Amino acid sequence: MERPVPLVVIVGPTAVGKTAVAVEVAKKIGGEIVSADSMQxxxxxDIGTAKxxxxxRQGIPHHMIDVVDxxxxxxxxxxxxxxxxxxxxxxERGRVPLLVGGTGLYVKAVLEPLHFAGAGVDEAFRRRMCAxxxxxxxxxxxxxxxxxxPxxxxxxxxxxxxRVIRALEIYHLTGRPMSQRLQELKEDPPPYRAVLYGLTMEREKLYRRIEARVDEMLQRGLVEEVRGLLERGYGPGLVSMQGLGYKEMAAYLRGLSTLSEAVYLLKRNTRRFAKRQFTWFKKDGRICWIDVGNYSSIMEVVQEITTGAEGVLKEASKSN
Known part of the structure; x- marks a missing residue:
């Protein structure tokens, strides 16, 4: 039987402070970070994804960042x-993996037996649905x-x-709903001994942090980053260019809105995205939630996580 790998998971909504906490945790436990962010x-x-x-990073290796064009x-x-x-x-290198990010489906894909193979592809059907x-x-x-x-x-x-079209495509190809196929195509769960932590804070405080982050992104050159992408031929129709920050600034640069309208939409859309992240993660009963507003410093949050992860790490070291 394959020995279970210890895995520290840190999730939560955008702008809650996952990166800073995860880096400090990694420094304490000898870890490396695997990003669970669909835009990074x-x-x-870089700027719009808060990479x-x-x-x-403070010298901590980060993985699953900058992997595709x-x-x-x-x-x-x-x-x-x-x-x-x-x-x-x-x-296998003797380090501790940390899975860190806010893309719930990515976290779920790592931790659970989601099976994506076997349904095939029908490009003509996809084109019809896109039309x-x-x-x-x-x-x-x-x-x-x-x-x-449903x-x-x-x-x-x-x-x-x-994702809507992919679910329709699976039904089109197999005659069965995607939800039914996922139940039928079960596999053994991946061999992880995982401990999950979710960072949260009072909603209005998070929204203020989101707005401040957007302002900082603009100061760092978000508009210029998006302009550069468009000039290199990365059009607004690409999936990557539909991400928060890129969609709104691309519309501004194409003359479809003013800059103030684009900034307003970006802040509003990011707040709504954070709300959806909360909704997704709150359904997972395995997550131990930490309200960072109840701690006087980031290092107290780090200590809470490292203390909780000690048991998992000790069990893993015994099995080795």
Whole structure:
């Protein structure tokens, strides 16, 4: 039987302070960080994704950052395979893996037996559904999904057109709902002995932090970063360019809004995104929540996590 790998997981909404906490935890326990952020996988997209700088990383290795070009297709299945490989290699080097990020589906893909193989691809069907979404709007294809797989529709945001179309494609190819296939295609769970922590804070304080972060991104050159991407041929229709910050600033640079309108939308959309992150993670009963507002310093939060992770690390060291 494969020995379980200890895994410290730190999740939470955007701007709550995951990066700073995770770096300090890694320093204390000899760890390396595996990013669980669906935007930080893209190269050249640094400011808008709040990608940690070299200074912020403080020498701690970070993985699953800058792995694909903004024009390349990327999927949860690819992330799952690559992140799991990183985790195994970190442990084999005698270090402790930390999975850190706010993309709930990425975290779920690492920790749970999500099976993405076997359904196949139908490019013509995808093109037809994309045309429907363009001509009639995202809700048109979402309504189609609700008809054939209401369970999957409950889990997918109506405007996540890519995932909605993939769920419809699975039904089209197999004649069965995606939710049913996921139940049928069970595999053994990955061999992790995981301890999960979620960082949270009072909602209005988080929203103020989000607005301050957006202001900081603008000062650091977010508009220039997006302009550079557009000039290099990364069009607004790319999945990567639909990310927070890029979508709003691309609209401004194309003359579809003023800068003040774009900033307003970015702040509003980021607040809404944080709310969806809360909703996703609150459903996971394994997560031990830490309200960072109840601690006087970041190091107290770090101590809470490292103390809680000690048991998992000791058990792993015994099995080795």
């Amino acid at each position: 996988v893209y190269r050249y997209m 940690p700088t070299e200074e912020e 903004p024009a390349e297709a990327y999927s949860v299945a690819l992330y799952q395979a690559q992140a799991r490989r990183c985790i195994r290699e970190i442990w 429907v979404a363009r001509e009639k709007g995202p809700l048109a294809v979402y309504r189609l999904l609700k008809e054939v797989d 369970e999957a529709a409950e889990r997918i945001h109506p405007h996540n057109v890519k």
